[in-house]
Amino acid sequence: MVSTGVGSKIKRALGLQEPPTNPLNAKASEIVTRHEPDPTVTEWLKEVTPSGSQVQSYFVQLFPFLGWIMHYNKKWFLGDLVAGITVGAVVIPQGMGYARLANLPVQFGLYTSFVGVLIYWLFATSKDISIGPVAVMSTLVGTIITDVQSIHPGIPEVQIAMSIAVACGGIVTFMGLARLGFIVDFIPLPSIAAFTTGSAITISSGLIKQLLGETADFSTRGPAYRVIIDSLKHLPTSSRYDAAMGVSALGMLYLIRIGCSYGARKHPQHAKTFFFISSLRAAMVIFTFTAISAAVNIHHPNRPVFAIVGAIPRGFQDAGVPKLSSDAIKTFAPQLPACVIVLLLEHIAISKSFGRINNYTIDPSQELIAIGITNLLGPFLGGYTATGSFSRSAIQSKSGARTPFAGVITAIVVLIALYALTEVLCFTPKASLAGVIIHAVGDLITSPNTIYQFWLIAPSDAIIFAIGLLVALVDTIPNSIYATVALSLLVFLFRHAKAHGQFLARTWIGPQDAQRPLFLPADGCPELSLEQPRPGVFVYQFPEGLSYSNSNHYTELLVQTILRSTRCAGSQIYATKGDRPWNDPGFSDKDHESSNSRLPLLRAVVLDFSCVNHVDVTCIQNLMDVQKQLDHRTTAPAVQWHFANIKNRWTKRALAAAGFGYPHTLTETTVLEGNAVSESEFSSEDIKDVEKGIFSHDKRSQCVQSCEKRVSVESSLMGVLEREDRPFFHVDLISAMESVDAYFDQDLAVRFDV
Numbered sequence: 035m036v037s038t039g040v041g042s043k044i045k046r047a048l049g050l051q052e053p054p055t056n057p058l059n060a061k062a063s064e065i066v067t068r069h070e071p072d073p074t075v076t077e078w079l080k081e082v083t084p085s086g087s088q089v090q091s092y093f094v095q096l097f098p099f100l101g102w103i104m105h106y107n108k109k110w111f112l113g114d115l116v117a118g119i120t121v122g123a124v125v126i127p128q129g130m131g132y133a134r135l136a137n138l139p140v141q142f143g144l145y146t147s148f149v150g151v152l153i154y155w156l157f158a159t160s161k162d163i164s165i166g167p168v169a170v171m172s173t174l175v176g177t178i179i180t181d182v183q184s185i186h187p188g189i190p191e192v193q194i195a196m197s198i199a200v201a202c203g204g205i206v207t208f209m210g211l212a213r214l215g216f217i218v219d220f221i222p223l224p225s226i227a228a229f230t231t232g233s234a235i236t237i238s239s240g241l242i243k244q245l246l247g248e249t250a251d252f253s254t255r256g257p258a259y260r261v262i263i264d265s266l267k268h269l270p271t272s273s274r275y276d277a278a279m280g281v282s283a284l285g286m287l288y289l290i291r292i293g294c295s296y297g298a299r300k301h302p303q304h305a306k307t308f309f310f311i312s313s314l315r316a317a318m319v320i321f322t323f324t325a326i327s328a329a330v331n332i333h334h335p336n337r338p339v340f341a342i343v344g345a346i347p348r349g350f351q352d353a354g355v356p357k358l359s360s361d362a363i364k365t366f367a368p369q370l371p372a373c374v375i376v377l378l379l380e381h382i383a384i385s386k387s388f389g390r391i392n393n394y395t396i397d398p399s400q401e402l403i404a405i406g407i408t409n410l411l412g413p414f415l416g417g418y419t420a421t422g423s424f425s426r427s428a429i430q431s432k433s434g435a436r437t438p439f440a441g442v443i444t445a446i447v448v449l450i451a452l453y454a455l456t457e458v459l460c461f462t463p464k465a466s467l468a469g470v471i472i473h474a475v476g477d478l479i480t481s482p483n484t485i486y487q488f489w490l491i492a493p494s495d496a497i498i499f500a501i502g503l504l505v506a507l508v509d510t511i512p513n514s515i516y517a518t519v520a521l522s523l524l525v526f527l528f529r530h531a532k533a534h535g536q537f538l539a540r541t542w543i544g545p546q547d548a549q550r551p552l553f554l555p556a557d558g559c560p561e562l563s564l565e566q567p568r569p570g571v572f573v574y575q576f577p578e579g580l581s582y583s584n585s586n587h588y589t590e591l592l593v594q595t596i597l598r599s600t601r602c603a604g605s606q607i608y609a610t611k612g613d614r615p616w617n618d619p620g621f622s623d624k625d626h627e628s629s630n631s632r633l634p635l636l637r638a639v640v641l642d643f644s645c646v647n648h649v650d651v652t653c654i655q656n657l658m659d660v661q662k663q664l665d666h667r668t669t670a671p672a673v674q675w676h677f678a679n680i681k682n683r684w685t686k687r688a689l690a691a692a693g694f695g696y697p698h699t700l701t702e703t704t705v706l707e708g709n710a711v712s713e714s715e716f717s718s719e720d721i722k723d724v725e726k727g728i729f730s731h732d733k734r735s736q737c738v739q740s741c742e743k744r745v746s747v748e749s750s751l752m753g754v755l756e757r758e759d760r761p762f763f764h765v766d767l768i769s770a771m772e773s774v775d776a777y778f779d780q781d782l783a784v785r786f787d788v
Contacts (some may be wrong), residue, residue: 072687110436117435118443123317126451131471135172137179141346143167145416148448151441157404158438159397162388164426169475170233178366195418196356199409202373207406215398218382224495225518227480232506232514234478244468247276258507275340280465287473290315313429316470328461341464346456356413372512381422533578535588539564553767569634575642582652589660601633636667638774644679654692676762678770695760
């Protein structure tokens, strides 16, 4: 590249140096660029600067419902109606129970259920997700409320919960608007599985006290193992009436599910009926036990036989501008990352899953906007932190939801419950509600078969899952998330930093008259007859990409193998022993005459960049250092560096700026004056021994013909896909080896003066 005008003057003033150009070309102006010019900074700025249409598209995409609402029809509405009513019947008892987990009155669970499904459809890219209160997030909110009140006892529970929702909503909304949804991809499946399993066990253990009506005073917010021990220790304090209402409700839930599964298998023609019965089992159980409770306690609601939910305000009694507490926010700020991760994990994980099942694609960033706006606006109607629900989303999907508008139907069902059913729902037994929640979170536990599949696919992932589950049971759920994500990132970084490069060898496939080369790992296919490239030529592949973190590890293996497999010019390079560097011990005369003399000289290195999409300054400098180091192994001409399968133009530009891409000559610091190898070194005997007789004297004419043929092929290929000023950048390994053969043949032909 030749700079002109103002740019040239600035470069001269600052002392900036142009990248080296092909020394084989007479003049830079004669360089012919075929198809692919170097990228420029101006081009990069144009790529990253959004255009007017892109800005307009960005704002339109914030409201995905605009793309389908005009096509809404009667058939879609019927599907949404059935799904919305079904989910509404389920979310009412679940919302009440989850509010108890959050240490809040039950009506706040209904508020959250209403706001979540009502707002989500405006921003949704998934038709199956049902946003509202969930078990894990409710448990986390309840723990935070307890922790804050231990420091600031005067702050009400509702105020703390609203502060959590607004803080989480603001963070998640910003992430969505900044299109940071890809961050979720850094949380692997073992982390999610450990998180859900640990959460399910922790929640279930914390509800045993309420399920059995234990009257002993012990905390249910500690580690799961401690809560289980305390619950078993205080079993004698259980209330028989509460235990009857709780255990029988839990047993009935499992009986209905098992019976419906059996009926669907025996009578597949009625499978859909059994499905709806199974989906509504939570609502049926709650309403049944609420009716029993009302019949028993209707005449003495203030002295119930067993614990009940109690009075529920009619309508939105807590609607209004939320009162936030700065003291509360400062106290729970260290726990905000865990809250945000829980929101992202539950929602994005299930939305992606249902997208794959039902053949559509979600936009993670847009989904973050949806749950962020929900949590920002929810507190104005009394809602606390909400996200996507595993169980309700599965019901909505299987109930036949056609669009996100099903959430509006669910909101109407919850609204009816808030205004028409509060006088009945107040008799809901707390033990039965605990049974419903335990049954719901039981589906979150990872099955043993899934864990076994982790072990079969990647043992390290199974170990990460086990560690995450252990931390969740003996410590806290947030720490379990941190531990699994940190371990997964460490494993990823270790694999990347310690990635093993591999040398490739060649075999031939196809019919005898039309064979083509195939390059495979040199040590990976012992059953195949692989042949090495020409002696002194090495083909090396970077299977994990190339960056500052692993470049040194890659090149270390490359250099060690080359030093072990080639002979150094040795004593011929240095005029006296005193000229030899301290780190080059050289060879004894005996070694030089025996093993070293039988090894080939290093001629060319071919690097396969098929897995390299980006390079940085560190890895380019590393390649330059290796090039300089290997140049000491040979004499003129210098080692030729060929690059195959470079996909990225910026990678080509970086390599060219470092002097790669064309033949280079040894500098004076590399080859000392008067120490070139004499032509006698390349006798026919040496060639027979070292080069395995490929280029004996009687085949010099064939060598020249082969050289001319390969140069012709290489030139024609370059003319279509490559630049003439960078002949060592190749489209694939086949053209790279053709180029190596051509230069190799030319060099030997010149030395024999053919």
